Structure formats: C-alpha cells, structure tokens
Amino acid sequence: MNTSKKALLMLNLGTPDSPGVIDVGKYLSEFLTDSRMINIPSLLRYLLVNLIIVPTRSFSSSKGYKELWTKRGSPLKFHMEDLVKKVSKKLNKSHEVFYAMRYKNPSINSVLKKIEKKGFNEIILFPIFPQYSSATTGSFLEKTFKEISSWTVIPKITTIDQFYDNPKFINAFVENIKKFDLHNLFYIKSKLAGYTLLRKRTCKIQNLKKNTHYLLFDTLIIDKKYRGMKFSNLLMSFNNTIIKQSGFPSFLSSSSIK
Numbered sequence: 001m002n003t004s005k006k007a008l009l010m011l012n013l014g015t016p017d018s019p020g021v022i023d024v025g026k027y028l029s030e031f032l033t034d035s036r037m038i039n040i041p042s043l044l045r046y047l048l049v050n051l052i053i054v055p056t057r058s059f060s061s062s063k064g065y066k067e068l069w070t071k072r073g074s075p076l077k078f079h080m081e082d083l084v085k086k087v088s089k090k091l092n093k094s095h096e097v098f099y100a101m102r103y104k105n106p107s108i109n110s111v112l113k114k115i116e117k118k119g120f121n122e123i124i125l126f127p128i129f130p131q132y133s134s135a136t137t138g139s140f141l142e143k144t145f146k147e148i149s150s151w152t153v154i155p156k157i158t159t160i161d162q163f164y165d166n167p168k169f170i171n172a173f174v175e176n177i178k179k180f181d182l183h184n185l186f187y188i189k190s191k192l193a194g195y196t197l198l199r200k201r202t203c204k205i206q207n208l209k210k211n212t213h214y215l216l217f218d219t220l221i222i223d224k225k226y227r228g229m230k231f232s233n234l235l236m237s238f239n240n241t242i243i244k245q246s247g248f249p250s251f252l253s254s255s256s257i258k
Helices: 021-032 042-068 075-090 108-118 134-148 167-177 229-246
Strands: 006-014 095-103 122-127 156-159 195-198 201-204 215-219 253-257
Touching: 006 021, 006 075, 006 108, 006 134, 021 042, 021 095, 075 095, 095 108, 095 134, 108 134, 122 134, 134 156, 167 229
Parallel strands: 006 095, 006 122, 122 156, 215 253
Antiparallel strands: 195 201
C-alpha cells in the first residue's frame, strides 16, 4: 500500500476523441445508452439510440463540435487537464491527482487501473458538478464503484458530495462574473422584446423588456426527479446568493430550467 499520499480522482462527463462523424457517433452511443441518461428498458434504449438518435444526430453534432474544436483539441478536455494541473500543484504534498471521463477517454476503467497499481490507502472520488444529478454524479459513482468492487484489495473510498453552497465555490463564481461588465453581459437586441441570442440560438424568455440588460442562469435538468421543488429551490438559493454577492440587481436576473 502507498501510505504517503491519497489518490484524488476528478470525474467529468466526456467528449468525443475527435469532431469527426464516426467519433461523435461512438460518443453519442456510449453516452445515451447509459441507463441513468435514458431511463427506459435496455433493449428499447439500445434500439432508440443506435437506430434513430445516433444516425440522425451524428452529422449535426459533428458540425457543432468542429466549431468548438481548437488546436489543443476539445475545450472540455484541455480545460479539465489545466484544472488537474492546478489542483495537483496545490495538493502536491498530500494527494496524487487523476482525472477520468465517464464517456470516452481517458476512461474511468483505464485510470482506475493506474490507481490500483500504485496501491493507495484511500481514493477520493470527486465528480466536478456542483449539484447532484443521477445522470452525472450518480452515473460516475455507479461506474467507479463497479470497477473498484472487482479489485482484490479495496482501499478506503471517500466521495465528495455536491458543493453548490460551499462559500469558496460561490466566491470563485462571483469573481468570474465580476470580470465582465455586467451591464453588457446579456443584452436584448432582437426587435421583438423577450428574445435574446444565446449560444447562437434564439430562445424566448418570459417578461423581458427590449433594450434591457439581464443576468441569465440557464440550467439543463435531465432527471425528472430533480425537476420538482427540491431542485428548483436549490437552484434559486444558489442563484440568489450569486446575484447578491455579485451586486447585480435581482430584478434584472432570470433563471431558466429546461
């Protein structure tokens, strides 16, 4: 056993190996056949994903990935690598830091094999999503526990829970918001009041006035169980804290849950 350091495994969603149609199709297939992503009978899910969704979405999704791809590759992947380097530098004396993707590479399985060979006494699992979701945190932990359960020697396993209300996380969020001119962050430019251009898509938002600046919180929720009051209250509490600390007027903010 390696008793000098703990292993910290940071977990993220994943990204295709390339923006090409074939790699994007493989990613979509692995991603959407996860039972926590589409919660229907396995055979029906397999047929739906591989015979309908992947053949029809691979080309359009590939086009979108090509627009985002950089010389360093996928933004999600290289930003994750940069984050791991910073965390490693901060925790160098006490932890050895790894990262894995739930879908595609580096896979959870391949990274856990490296960790197993080093024989750590403790592994800390850190899904990097602030709020819990079955389709993200739940899926990460299920997959990781399944892999570790086959080990001959199972070390102590610690999981980091949701951290949306951690003061340091909130402060970091606020500091990033304050880097921008809040009066020009989101601006309603459409001739029709109530429309804003966000990520090259036009989406309608209720009760917005033309020529007014807004701070928009946009959240995608896949889990039906977390569409209710529990998640809504959690989200609004987080948003209100950010708004208060950033100094942005609450009446010029909006929260959207899809």
